[in-house]
Amino acid sequence: MADRATREALGATLIELAALRDDIVVLDADLAKATTTVKFKAAYPDRFFDMGIAEQDMMATAAGLAVGGKTPFASTFAVFATGRAYDQIRNSICYANLGVKIAATHAGITVGPDGGSHQMVEDIALMRALPNMRVLVPSDYLSAVAAIRIAAQTPGPFYVRLGRAAVPALYTESAEFELGRANVLRTGADVTIVACGGMVWRALAAAGMLAQDGIEADVIDMLTVKPLDADTLLASSGKTGAVVTCEEHSVIGGLGSAVATELGLNGPCPMEMVGVQDVFGTSGDPEPLMTHFGLTASEIAAAARRAIGRRTA
């Protein structure tokens, strides 16, 4: 399968869902082409609302639609979806536990040349902290389709984090996805690598590098960052005794923080975090930027070696 961006799953999956369910409605904030909801607009113009460049209004309107029995998907770039409209998400959506599904695209560093103002690396932190909110970070096209379906099927608010850049296919059509369950993509006894989103294929590449030196890694795709699959995590860390987390997000408040909390409380072991080190992004092409911020397979492999070293020391 060709590389595809997870955001491409959005418009396509929403159309599928809308064919089966009258309650599915979609809102966007002047970014319908980029988020791909424009496909939904073309197929279901009556159920699509472009709210203009007004993200706060979009979120509260989505909340109102949910009160009225609809299942709204609200979409824009991650930075505006979570940052600009945080209070609407908190007080109008999550406080009332309304079924608004926020499908945010252009998350993380791979947004590229638009630069630090647009590279959102704190969104998982913001959304994870909210009671009632569930956070899904799919790693390829098919898992993105699954995440959008799960969000549509499950009552309550969801945040689905999607990317701009194309990523390799990791799953086949027969793959199964479930809220609260991570997928183990590779098994090994020496180290646990937990990743989400566009870092999962890099984690698999890192595991390949480590295998050349006889180090075998569990690679866990933690698509469901909240609720975190603690069982899968602790079973793996209990076996390996060394953990690396990988995310295209700040090391503050994201997947790494969630894993650190779980390990700290229920199964302490050496752990390393690969993520954005408390800095803003900057303009550049996606892959050079990922290297610049240390978000590469070789950095993951190096972190795995450090974690293993700390375990045996």
Added chain:
Amino acid sequence: MSQPDIAHVAHVCQAMRRDIIEMVAAAGSGHPGGSLSSVEIVATLYASVMNHDPARPDMPERDRFVLSKGHAAPVLYAALAEHGYLPREELVTLRKLGSRLQGHPDMRKLPGVEVSTGSLGQGLALANGMALALRLDGNTAPTVFCLMGDGELQEGSVWEAAMAAAHYRLDNVVAIVDLNGLQIDGATCEVMDLGNVPEKFAAFGWTVMTCDGHSVAELQDALERAKAATEGPVVIVARTMKGRGISFMENLCDWHGKAPNADEAERALAELSDQGE
């Protein structure tokens, strides 16, 4: 401004259009449409209205410019290069890793950029804050100019700031709206109708002027009068055309955020040299 001066600014505008095309083409991404619609506005400000000195970008008495529609960064960089804030050769580093020319203006990287922008709807409040600080310092010389897109006016925060500027009678704030009628998803009237923009600002207590946003003479006149105003904030609603100056970009949403390829850039530059003669 005399006829020769107006001719000079018009000449500068063509140079800036060339710079915009060249830098966006070199970057392979960026926002030509909204940069081109703002050329005359920004050129007139920097060439004839604003008091500024490239040798002293932190001069206290300088006028300030806030590019609230931060995606139009290329038009700002072109003006700054034109006036010697940076070497023209640096323009082609736009959006590249390590460049001072970030995709959206970054005040911590490039002298001459007064304030960092990129998230729409925040520039007017930034301008208000800067104007209040000037007032507190007793620094009455500077005017803070703030350029917004028309789609940008859909952000509620713009109207919160409009209310505040009138409330605090900020006669040292001048807003300019680049009324090109387009945003990303389509025409502003179809995506989210703004209604009558001049009337809206008037209802918020602003003095409102309108002009042809591609006429240097009209802009110059309006900006000078706005700068001299002493009765609270002034907005200039400038009628413009997105992509102005490049025939195949004019009035098309498609060119909002897309770089020309090598062939398109060549055609665009050829058109500009024809117009320059």
